[in-house]
Amino acid sequence: MSLTFQGKNVLLLGGSCTLGTTLIPMLTAQGLVVRATTTTPSHQSHLEEFLPPERIVVLRLGNASSLAAFLEHLPPADYLVDLAHPRGEDLLLAQDPTVAEGLFLAMGVHRLRLLQALGRAMLARRFGRMLYVSSTAAATPAPGQGLYCALKRAAEGMYQALGIELAGRGVSTVSLRLGITDAGRGAPFLEKRPQLPGVNPQDAAACILYLLSDQGLSFCSTTITMDAGLLARKYPL
Numbered sequence: 001m002s003l004t005f006q007g008k009n010v011l012l013l014g015g016s017c018t019l020g021t022t023l024i025p026m027l028t029a030q031g032l033v034v035r036a037t038t039t040t041p042s043h044q045s046h047l048e049e050f051l052p053p054e055r056i057v058v059l060r061l062g063n064a065s066s067l068a069a070f071l072e073h074l075p076p077a078d079y080l081v082d083l084a085h086p087r088g089e090d091l092l093l094a095q096d097p098t099v100a101e102g103l104f105l106a107m108g109v110h111r112l113r114l115l116q117a118l119g120r121a122m123l124a125r126r127f128g129r130m131l132y133v134s135s136t137a138a139a140t141p142a143p144g145q146g147l148y149c150a151l152k153r154a155a156e157g158m159y160q161a162l163g164i165e166l167a168g169r170g171v172s173t174v175s176l177r178l179g180i181t182d183a184g185r186g187a188p189f190l191e192k193r194p195q196l197p198g199v200n201p202q203d204a205a206a207c208i209l210y211l212l213s214d215q216g217l218s219f220c221s222t223t224i225t226m227d228a229g230l231l232a233r234k235y236p237l
Contacts, residue, residue: 003213005030007078007127011118012036014083016043018183019133023081023205024050030209035075062106071117079212080118080130084111092146100147107151112158119162119171128171129212132159136179136227156223163221172220174211178204179227197228
């Protein structure tokens with residue numbers, strides 16, 4: 001299938017992860033201009049293997065000053081791929097309230113500020129596509145993933161609501177729930193449990209590329225699951 005893109009500029013939020021760096025060459029091969037954010041200088045150095053330095057910005061969502069500086073010089077974005085995800089996985093009764101407060105601020109309030117700024121810019125151009133990469137933990141959390149699940153569901157809710165509000169004016173949203181991905185924290189987890197189905201990052205990136213394309217725009221204000229059949233079974237493997 002030949003994909004088409006009516007937009008030009010892509011912003012990867014949290015683009016230094018394996019999924020982000022897998023996606024970048026696919027986007028550039030389509031003639032799209034990619035910019036990415038990352039959280040630390042070391043991650044920035046890693047991203048420079050895939051993007052020129054002028055297209056990389058250090059953004060810490062939990063830091064109000066960092067967010068304000070980013071919003072002041074907001075890069076052009078016809079497409080947003082939101083790869084930013086929370087840490088802080090712990091049993092809810094053992095969760096540090098200070099850590100939880102910081103995560104809700106970063107992944108909730110500050111994410112909303114970013115989406116508002118990007119959404120208004122997209123409305124001015126009468127086109128935009130926002131894609132949130134979520135997790136199957138949003139549907140079926142394991143013990144210790146209560147806060148992680150809540151933050152993922154909150155982000156999914158924001159993206160769905162934005163899609164409902166803006167679709168009539170050319171701006172659409174979609175969320176993609178990934179299962180255990182063979183990258184990052186998921187790779188050693190799958191290595192110890194080879195019986196579990198895992199998602200290949202190349203396949204996930206290809207799915208994201210399709211959902212961004214003109215051919216994927218009918219997936220709007222909804223959540224799609226890509227988990228290699230992980231949640232299809234009644235009993236755990």
